[in-house]
Amino acid sequence: MRQSYRRIPVYTADVSGVCAALFELGGMTVMHDPSGCNSTYNTHDEIRWYDQDSLIFISGLSEMDAIMGNDEKLIHDTVKAARELHPAFIALANSPIPYMNGTDFPAIADIVQQETGIPSFAVATNGMHDYVCGVGRALAKIAELFTDPDAVCNNPRTVNLLGVTPLDFGPLSHVSRMKEVLEAYGWTVLSVWAMGDTRDTLKRAGEAAVNLVVSLSGLMAAEVLFEKFGTPYVIGTPIGGFTARLSAAMERAVKTKKSETAYRVCDRETSVPAYSGGEVTVIGEPVLSESLAAAIRLKVENPVRVLNPLEQGSAFLLPGDRTALGEEEMEAQLKGSQIIVADPLYRSICPQNAKFYALPHIAFSGRIFLKELPVFADLL
Amino acid sequence: MDPSGATVRIKEAGFPAPFLSELEFNSPVHGNWNIVHTGMLLPDSIQIYVCADNCMRGVVLTAAEMNAADRFSFVILREENLLNDNLEEITIEGVSDVLQKRKDHPRAVLVFTVCLHHFLGCDLDRVYEELERRFPDTFFVRCYMDPIMQKAGLTPEQKLRKAIYDALVPGREVTRSAAVLGSDFALDDTSDIRRLLSKNGYMLAELPGCKSWEEYLQLSRSRLFLCTYPAGQYGAGKQAERLSKEYLYLPSCFGYEEIAGYLKQLTEVLELAPLDIEAEIAACEAALHQAREVISDTVIVLDSLLHPRPLGLARLLISHGFSVRTVYLDGISREEQEDFDWLSQHAPDLELAATIQVKMRILPRTHSEKILALGQKAAWFNQTGYFVNMVQGAGLWGFDGIRCLCSLMIEACEEEKDTRDLVVRKGWGCESCI
Numbered sequence: 001m002r003q004s005y006r007r008i009p010v011y012t013a014d015v016s017g018v019c020a021a022l023f024e025l026g027g028m029t030v031m032h033d034p035s036g037c038n039s040t041y042n043t044h045d046e047i048r049w050y051d052q053d054s055l056i057f058i059s060g061l062s063e064m065d066a067i068m069g070n071d072e073k074l075i076h077d078t079v080k081a082a083r084e085l086h087p088a089f090i091a092l093a094n095s096p097i098p099y100m101n102g103t104d105f106p107a108i109a110d111i112v113q114q115e116t117g118i119p120s121f122a123v124a125t126n127g128m129h130d131y132v133c134g135v136g137r138a139l140a141k142i143a144e145l146f147t148d149p150d151a152v153c154n155n156p157r158t159v160n161l162l163g164v165t166p167l168d169f170g171p172l173s174h175v176s177r178m179k180e181v182l183e184a185y186g187w188t189v190l191s192v193w194a195m196g197d198t199r200d201t202l203k204r205a206g207e208a209a210v211n212l213v214v215s216l217s218g219l220m221a222a223e224v225l226f227e228k229f230g231t232p233y234v235i236g237t238p239i240g241g242f243t244a245r246l247s248a249a250m251e252r253a254v255k256t257k258k259s260e261t262a263y264r265v266c267d268r269e270t271s272v273p274a275y276s277g278g279e280v281t282v283i284g285e286p287v288l289s290e291s292l293a294a295a296i297r298l299k300v301e302n303p304v305r306v307l308n309p310l311e312q313g314s315a316f317l318l319p320g321d322r323t324a325l326g327e328e329e330m331e332a333q334l335k336g337s338q339i340i341v342a343d344p345l346y347r348s349i350c351p352q353n354a355k356f357y358a359l360p361h362i363a364f365s366g367r368i369f370l371k372e373l374p375v376f377a378d379l380l
Numbered sequence: 381m382d383p384s385g386a387t388v389r390i391k392e393a394g395f396p397a398p399f400l401s402e403l404e405f406n407s408p409v410h411g412n413w414n415i416v417h418t419g420m421l422l423p424d425s426i427q428i429y430v431c432a433d434n435c436m437r438g439v440v441l442t443a444a445e446m447n448a449a450d451r452f453s454f455v456i457l458r459e460e461n462l463l464n465d466n467l468e469e470i471t472i473e474g475v476s477d478v479l480q481k482r483k484d485h486p487r488a489v490l491v492f493t494v495c496l497h498h499f500l501g502c503d504l505d506r507v508y509e510e511l512e513r514r515f516p517d518t519f520f521v522r523c524y525m526d527p528i529m530q531k532a533g534l535t536p537e538q539k540l541r542k543a544i545y546d547a548l549v550p551g552r553e554v555t556r557s558a559a560v561l562g563s564d565f566a567l568d569d570t571s572d573i574r575r576l577l578s579k580n581g582y583m584l585a586e587l588p589g590c591k592s593w594e595e596y597l598q599l600s601r602s603r604l605f606l607c608t609y610p611a612g613q614y615g616a617g618k619q620a621e622r623l624s625k626e627y628l629y630l631p632s633c634f635g636y637e638e639i640a641g642y643l644k645q646l647t648e649v650l651e652l653a654p655l656d657i658e659a660e661i662a663a664c665e666a667a668l669h670q671a672r673e674v675i676s677d678t679v680i681v682l683d684s685l686l687h688p689r690p691l692g693l694a695r696l697l698i699s700h701g702f703s704v705r706t707v708y709l710d711g712i713s714r715e716e717q718e719d720f721d722w723l724s725q726h727a728p729d730l731e732l733a734a735t736i737q738v739k740m741r742i743l744p745r746t747h748s749e750k751i752l753a754l755g756q757k758a759a760w761f762n763q764t765g766y767f768v769n770m771v772q773g774a775g776l777w778g779f780d781g782i783r784c785l786c787s788l789m790i791e792a793c794e795e796e797k798d799t800r801d802l803v804v805r806k807g808w809g810c811e812s813c814i
Contacts, residue, residue, distance in 0.1 A: 001477040003456045003470070007449065009441055010456060013434035030403060034495065035527035038406040040438030043806065050408040050800060053742050057403040062531040066499070077402040081738045084385075096432045097495050097528060100462055127434030128459050326456075345444065366441045367814055 005327040007348040011310060012167055012363040014125040016045040017134025017217070018093045019056050020165040023048060025142065025199045028055035028087035030078050032103065033095035035060065037127065044366035045131075047166045055087050066097050071104075075111055082116045088199055089146070090120040091138065099126035119145060130310050131167055131363050132285070135217035139163070139193050143224035146199060151206025151229065156254050160208045160225070161192045162233070163218020167363040168285055170373040172196050178214070181238045181377040185247040193221055209254045210234060212246075216287050216313050226259065235316065236262030237288050240295035240380030245269075263294040267318050270297055280304040281334065283342035284361055286313035288376065290321070292341070292359075295380045307333055309364075344369055386737035387706075391728030395720050396712040401531075404736040409756045411771045411808035412685055413564045415492070415525060415540050416442040420451060420810075421564065422521070422544050424593040425488040428478055429454040430471050431525060435494060439525070446810045451486075453478040457496060467502040472510045479515060487593040488519040488547055490540075495528040519547045534614060542615025544587070548600035550623055558650070559585040559602035561619060562612015565775045565809065572643060572655060572778030573606070573630070580652040600625075604650060608632050608777055610688050610713060631715060632773045632781060634692040636661050639778045660779035667786035668700045674790045675702065678752045681762055683708035683735070686755030687773040691719040693754070696782065698727045706731040708757050733761070752793050754785075756803040765796035771808040 012020075015031055019041050022029050031037045038058040042049040059074050082090055090112055092105050105122035113120035123137045139162065159182065161175075169175050172195055179189045190208045191201045205211075211222045211233040222233035232253040236246045242263070249262035279302055282289045286308040293304040306321040308314065309330060314323045324330040331349040334340065340350050341357040343364040350356055360369035388398055416439050419427050429439055429452075436454055443452035455474030461467065475491055491511070493504060504522065511520050521543050524536050541562045558577060560567060566588040567574050577584050583602075590596040605625045607616035613629050620627030626649060630642040640657050647654045680702055684690040691712065694704050709732060712720055723730055734740060735757050745763045752766050753759035759767035768788045770776075776784050805812040 001455075001474060003458065003461075004453070004474045004477040004481070005440075005456065006453045006478055006481055009444060010433045010436050010454075013432075013437060015434050016437075035404075035530070036438055036525075037434055038404065039410075040434060040441075042406055042408060043410055043804075044437060044441045050804060055738070055741060057405055057738055057741075060401060060404045060531075061528060063498075063528045064532060066528060081403045084381075085738060085742070095434065097499060100496065100499060126432075126459070128432045128457070130433065345449075348449075365444070366437075368441070368445060370814070 002326045002328055008327050008345055009364065012045045012131035013127050014129040014131060014134030015093050015095055015127050016041040017131030017167065018091065018123045018125055018138040020046060020131070020167050021135040021138035021194055021217070022091055022142075023054045023056070024052070024194055024196070025202070026087065027089035027091055028057070028082060028085060029091045029093060030057050030059055030074075031093045031095060032059045032061055032074055032098045034062065034097070037095055045167060045362065047171060047362065047367060047370060055085055057081065061097065066101060069101065071108055075108055075115070078112050079115045082112070082118055087118060090116070090118055091141070092120070092122045093125045093134070094122070095125075095127045121145065132216050132310055132312050135163065135165055135167070136220040139218060140220035140224050142194070142199070142202060143205065143221040143228070146203055147205045147225070147228065148203050149206070149228065151204055153207050153209050153231070155188065156209045157186050158188045158190050158208045159250060160190050160205045160211045162211050162213050162221050163215035163287070164192050164195050165217065166195070168215045168217070168288060168361070169195070169376065170362060174373065174375045174377075177375050178238055178377040181243055182247070185243065187247070187250070193218060206231065210250045212236070212250060213287065214238070215285055216310070216316060230257065232257050232259045234260055234262050235287055237291035237376055239291045239376050241298040242266060242291055242295040243377070245294070245298075246291070261316060263290040264318060266294045266298070280339045280341065281307060281337045283307045283309060283330070283340070283346055284359065285310065285363070286316045290316065290318060292376070292379065299380050381739060381743060383739060383743055386739040386743065387731055387733045389728060390720070390730045390732055391724050393732050395717065396714060398712065398732050399710060399734045399737055403738050405738050405741045407735055407740070407757060407760055409685070409760045409803045410806045411756045411803060413772065413807050414442060415439070415523065415536050416452070417446065417807040417810055418537065418540055418564055419490045419523065419544065420446070420448050421587050422488055422490065423590050423596050424486055425490055425521070426451045426453060426482070426484070426486045427490045427492065428475050429492040429525065430457065430474060431492070431494040431496065432457050435525065442806055445806055445813055447813055453482065462496065462500065467497055467500050468507050471497070471502065471507050475511055476514055479518070486518065488521055490521040490523045490544075492523045492525045494524070495526045498526055498529065521546055535611070537611050538614045541612040542618050545599070545615060545619045548597065548619065548623060551597070551601040553603055554583070554601045555603055556581050557583040557585065557602040558604040558606055559599045560606045560608060561587070561599070561616035562607045563609040564588065564772060567608070567777050568775040568780065568784065570780045570784070571775060572639070572660070572780050573608070573646065575780070576643060576646060576652060576655050580650070582650065604628065606630055609773065610715065631689070632687065632777045633689050634696040634782060635719070636664070643778065664779050664782045667783040671786040671789050672701055675752060675793050677703050678750055678793060680704045680752050680754065681706040681708065681758040682753070683755035683757040684710070685757050685771050686768065688713060689716060689719070691716040691723060694727070694730060695719045695722055698723070698730070704730060706733050706758070708733050708735050708755070708761060710734050710736050735761070752789065754789065756808070759799050760803055763799070765799050766792055767797060767799065768792045769797060769802055769808070774809070
């Protein structure tokens with residue numbers, strides 16, 4: 001049965017993704033949930049919780065309020081908290097029971113906005129999808145609502161990094177390293193969505209010549225920014241030797257105004273034979289994994305296959321790569337694999353004789369391997 | 381920021397709810413035990429959860445962090461299961477699939493169903509009937525992860541602390557024996573209850589000490605059931621009723637009279653030779669005096685995660701000259717009514733501070749003076765490394781518990797701890813791989 005799991009965990013869910021995306025932007029995020037969502041998020045999904053104050057709360061939904069459709073309590077409590085804490089915006093996220101009840105979150109957000117005068121919006125979640133969905137939708141909302149529509153690009157070497165949260169990239173120091181690597185190629189990073197920069201910095205995103213979608217979580221925001229400013233985007237993560245190809249793709253995008261998936265172009269330009277069962281298998285977030293696979297191919301000229309464990313992203317895989325949802329399907333796909341690069345918690349379903357390279361991923365194993373997280377920019 | 385609504389002087393506080401129920405903050409303190417930790421106490425068992433991704437992630441990683449992932453499996457509920465399927469079928473087939481694939485044959489399986497089962501009217505009787513038919517050698521423990529119910533009814537942990545003893549069956553009684561039900565921690569060897577029973581030739585059995593299924597089953601052979609932890613009271617009482625046991629609820633507390641009263645009850649029910657209460661109290665006074673000498677006027681803050689009787693502890697300390705400034709709690713137990721009244725009268729300026737009110741996220745947490753915190757949350761909210769690292773009363777009980785706590789306070793006041801490293805670990809006392 002695809003839905004049963006014996007040994008591996010699930011990925012971070014959409015609700016936590018929303019919180020992770022908005023964490024540093026000065027807003028208030030409310031998860032409409034009885035209990036548990038906040039604890040799960042701040043224990044396993046949010047490495048900034050101990051040191052950085054961010055206004056992320058749960059509503060404490062009760063059985064009676066859920067049955068009676070008492071949205072008034074959520075509205076009242078949210079408005080009261082906003083009046084006390086003065087957030088820059090208010091985001092509402094959903095969980096399974098309000099989803100099942102059909103709670104009208106956009107309407108609630110409208111009422112909250114009318115009562116507080118603070119920009120408010122709902123991010124469609126239900127706790128049943130993975131974090132890519134939550135991060136993506138939250139960043140897209142920021143792009144829609146808070147970027148300066150009058151921004152103009154004056155520098156062809158400017159870029160925004162989209163889809164950056166600790167869930168995929170770890171601590172800020174790792175993100176800073178990614179910026180440094182791009183700066184070494186002559187790029188000026190205007191904003192990082194959304195780590196290390198304020199909402200005011202993100203507001204100027206329209207000034208960039210190109211957007212770099214470093215994880216699938218940044219794609220929806222990239223599409224909004226393309227619609228709003230005509231900014232082309234490139235999909236790929238700076239990793240090892242692939243960074244040069246990525247930079248070239250960004251230059252092409254600036255010149256042609258056309259978006260592209262950098263590792264797809266890189267794959268066409270290299271002559272590594274296709275994966276034929278065995279060799280290297282990378283499991284992980286599709287954009288990061290395909291970029292890592294490209295860097296491996298460039299370095300050792302080995303066939304590499306990517307297995308995407310997330311709901312979204314099939315369209316961003318190279319031919320021969322696959323989406324494998326759930327433990328059963330992933331275990332079946334791993335049969336016969338010789339070299340596996342994945343989060344350490346996958347080891348239990350890998351063939352015993354496979355060589356295993358640990359690539360910890362917070363969105364999968366949480367904080368367990370925090371001290372061993374890779375700096376992607378410096379891999380290979 | 382004005383702290384009103386998040387803090388209140390005790391003389392102005394409402395009882396038992398000093399703070400309004402509103403949006404909730406969750407601090408980065410995680411030493412409390414959750415249903416996964418408690419469920420793991422049942423030997424030769426595994427846990428299977430049936431829920432959506434977001435609810436699942438917290439529990440599956442709890443198990444992984446305590447190095448118990450091999451005793452944890454789950455079934456994910458998808459949107460289509462809510463809209464098109466029935467939850468009975470997905471629960472039965474999912475749990476069956478897990479059990480068929482696992483190579484081990486656990487004696488018991490704790491199946492956790494969730495809010496969705498409740499709201500969709502899932503027929504849990506049918507689920508368990510079918511599971512029991514398919515796996516007749518396995519005991520299915522009916523557990524719940526349904527926090528949506530907890531504001532008006534029993535919490536998931538209260539229900540678990542009953543269900544975890546459901547496999548016990550009546551057995552030949554061992555006359556000179558008692559069992560403690562409902563606690564996560566075994567009572568200290570030096571605790572009053574253990575000393576009293578041991579002195580009189582009684583054995584004391586507890587779930588945290590059980591290493592095998594057979595040892596667990598022996599719990600029901602005890603003559604007397606005891607409960608010392610409030611969250612276990614409901615379950616222990618129900619099990620005593622089901623198994624026709626004598627039962628005493630003897631909660632861990634800090635009042636001399638209350639402790640003496642509980643010891644008297646135990647002594648009378650089992651017809652024991654009593655402890656020397658006067659000597660016990662004298663030893664407590666000496667321990668408190670020694671602690672006061674060391675701690676002097678250092679400001680003390682304490683929390684309800686340290687012990688379920690935070691006001692009782694505050695009262696004990698204030699009445700012995702300690703400088704208690706703040707008690708962190710979100711509600712007050714009815715068991716603490718008398719302590720609340722006493723403190724309102726004798727320490728009216730004692731501050732009560734919420735831990736989940738939204739303002740607690742941003743109210744200042746640093747202080748220029750040295751602060752001694754009793755409990756992890758008190759330590760985090762004051763950013764102090766001088767703290768007693770303990771949760772839920774641990775194995776402390778009675779006069780001995782007071783003396784042990786005095787020793788822990790002295791140690792905490794003299795040696796700074798790494799708060800950041802310690803308080804974020806889940807399930808104090810469990811293994812932690814982070």
